[in-house]
Amino acid sequence: MNIIQCNDSKEVALISYRIFKEQLIKKPNSTLGLATGSTPILLYNELIKGSQLNEISFKKVNIFNLDEYVGLNSEHKNSYAFFMKEYLLNFIEIEDNHFHIPNGTACDLIEECHRYNNLLSSTKIDLQLLGLGENGHIGFNEPNTSFDSTTHLVELTENTRKNNSIYFKSINDIPTHAITMGISNIINATKILLLAIGENKAEAVYNLINGPIDVKFPGSILRNHPDVTIILDKEAATLINKVK
Numbered sequence: 378m379n380i381i382q383c384n385d386s387k388e389v390a391l392i393s394y395r396i397f398k399e400q401l402i403k404k405p406n407s408t409l410g411l412a413t414g415s416t417p418i419l420l421y422n423e424l425i426k427g428s429q430l431n432e433i434s435f436k437k438v439n440i441f442n443l444d445e446y447v448g449l450n451s452e453h454k455n456s457y458a459f460f461m462k463e464y465l466l467n468f469i470e471i472e473d474n475h476f477h478i479p480n481g482t483a484c485d486l487i488e489e490c491h492r493y494n495n496l497l498s499s500t501k502i503d504l505q506l507l508g509l510g511e512n513g514h515i516g517f518n519e520p521n522t523s524f525d526s527t528t529h530l531v532e533l534t535e536n537t538r539k540n541n542s543i544y545f546k547s548i549n550d551i552p553t554h555a556i557t558m559g560i561s562n563i564i565n566a567t568k569i570l571l572l573a574i575g576e577n578k579a580e581a582v583y584n585l586i587n588g589p590i591d592v593k594f595p596g597s598i599l600r601n602h603p604d605v606t607i608i609l610d611k612e613a614a615t616l617i618n619k620v621k
């Protein structure tokens with residue numbers, strides 16, 4: 378595991394951007410796995426700038442997003458489909474049918490999980506971007522999710538709902554369920570880039586790097602992957618540095 382410590386979130390975004398740029402120059406028709414949440418926003422700004430400066434192009438790229446809330450359609454401002462439009466897709470040139478995300482309003486959610494999983498099985502993600510939940514979740518794979526899991530319907534933990542409540546009017550508005558890529562889908566990517574920003578991630582980062590590889594902490598599985606880069610700001614790296 379390659380661990381890069383940065384001074385601040387801006388530097389995290391710039392270094393991550395370089396990794397994306399390298400990938401897209403090496404393989405213009407890359408398949409990217411992307412994430413939502415506050416962590417990747419500065420990186421998405423850099424990707425937008427890079428494509429406007431013609432340093433990178435998304436014209437041949439396919440994007441697969443990690444997860445989506447159940448019950449929110451793509452026009453709902455709290456859906457992850459909306460998030461992706463607002464923070465990236467509206468500002469880059471990408472084919473409409475090259476952006477993929479689970480449909481959280483499908484009539485048959487189990488069938489939707491199969492549909493998304495089949496799509497994932499028909500491709501190979503070249504570069505998968507991840508954030509990290511305080512409880513170690515990756516995507517919406519909460520603690521005790523099997524490492525063999527594929528795309529599935531998940532009940533969100535209270536901790537996750539509470540942490541994501543800043544984006545909603547009230548905690549009651551936060552969906553109780555989501556569809557997420559499974560851990561085996563994530564691990565199948567050729568290269569994985571995990572970003573963590575802020576002191577509230579310091580304990581999760583410590584556990585990811587030093588704790589046991591255990592389903593209780595989903596992110597720990599990344600230690601078994603051959604090509605993982607973790608980029609941290611100073612605050613997120615606080616505990617790993619104390620131990621050194």
Ligand code: GLP
Nearest residue numbers: 412414415416508509510516517
């Ligand atoms: C959310 C998302 C994850 C994200 C994580 C961290 O619940 N499902 O994909 O990585 O939690 O979010 P943030 O970046 O806002 O801290």
